[in-house]
Amino acid sequence: MMREAVALARRWTSLSLDPAGLRALRDKKVRRAVRAAYAGVPYYRELLDGAGVSPESIQGVDDLERIPITSRADLAAAGHARLLRVGTDPKDCLRVHTSGSSGEPLGVYLDRADLALRRALHFRSLLVAGFRRHDRLVHLGQTSNSAATLAHRLGLWPRDYISPLLTVREQVEQLRALQPDVLWSSPTRLRAVLEETSDRLSRICRPRLLITSGERLDEAFADGLRADGALDVFNFYGSVEVGRVAWECRAHAGLHVNADVVHLELLPSEATDAGRPLGETVVTPLEPGAMPLLRYRLGDLSAWESRERCACGSWFPRIRPPVGRRTEVARLPSGAVFAASGFQNVLRGYDSLRRFRVVQLERGRFEVLLVPRRPDARPPLGEIEKSIADFLGEPVRIEVRVVAEITSRGAKYTDFESRVSGAAA
Ligand SMILES: [Zn+2]
Secondary structure, three states: OHHHHHHHHHHHHHOOOOHHHHHHHHHHHHHHHHHHHHHHOHHHHHHHHHHOOOHHHOOOHHHHHHOOOEOHHHHHHHOHHHHOOOOOOHHHOEEEEOOOOOOOOOEEEEOHHHHHHHHHHHHHHHHHHOOOOOOOEEEEOOOOOHHHHHHHHOOOOOEEEEOOOOOHHHHHHHHHHHOOOEEEEOHHHHHHHHHHOOOOHHHOOOOOEEEEOOOOOOHHHHHHHHHHOOOEEEEEEEEOOOEEEEEEOOOOOOEEEOOOOEEEEEEEEEEEEOOEEEEEEEEEEOOOOOOOOOOEEEEEEEOEEEOOOOOOOOOOOEEOOOOOEOOOEEEOOOOOEEEOOHHHHHHOOOOOEEEEEEEEEEOOEEEEEEEEOOOOOOOOHHHHHHHHHHHHOOOOEEEEEEOOOOOOEOOEOOOEEEOOOOOOO
């Protein structure tokens, strides 16, 4: 407990580092991380040797780009024996795994130091968002997989979990009974609860802070939540493999990258969002534990927001909220590529819709499925078709249909589905 308090205090002070101080800290940590990976991890020793990169030649973050990128598939192929730092006993680690929503689940090993770091960073981002000592934090719909196991070990402050295995009605009852000060939920889970209660969170509970993670939070939905109650909405970004990567502060001007503990790159991609080029997230944790990672491709799409000082005082650079994975894109006949979350921006504007899904059947052919808010509602199909056509900006076939229901697959709604072969390439 004492050690954790010290760990948090140290990370708290690094939030106020100036650019030069942050730079020096990051360069030092990069040198250490690369040397440790080379000396202790067979996979990285082979990778660096194969690329002709000596660990001594990596002097700071700018040199990292000489190291080849590692994908999830590379890690899965390598196997944990070649990924764990020499001397690490898997039995002493907590094993968590990725959701598998984009491929096979990947096992990730965390030792005590990893857990202490994640706990400190988790708490730091909550404090920045305005979490107070006696606040009741409720996680809505934590899945019963490893992420929940991990979260259970992230103890330190009072919090409750509402199981996703409960019916939505039971989840609503629990929320009502718990009355959280701080509510943490994926947008999908929260939306399901709101559908059960006529779209008003305030009829169930009145949290002061809402933290969303795991998916893109669309602005129309966030605006509706803010309008309903005096709650502040925060978007956090992270992954099972590396933990918290970025978080929103009270200035709400993008997501601050945890720059003192992770190096984030946005590699150029062909995808755009509202005309803005998007990059693909690649991360290097700067305080590696049991399973070091160098230039690991998370594959979410985002863009830099600013590297200037934020109104909150921090120099930690900021990104725009990630809009989904690189596999969640629509490729058109012209070669243009759109982040599929753009469809949300178009369709969320229609109040008469409760749910929707866009299915790309072929490069030039889309099907748009709509579930009206009320059975007797008549969504303006022609107008919706035109909005989608305007968004795509080139001639494609669009079929808009009203359906009774759209089934959720797994923990997320999939607002978009591509049936174009090779779409994920
Ligand atoms: Zn800020």
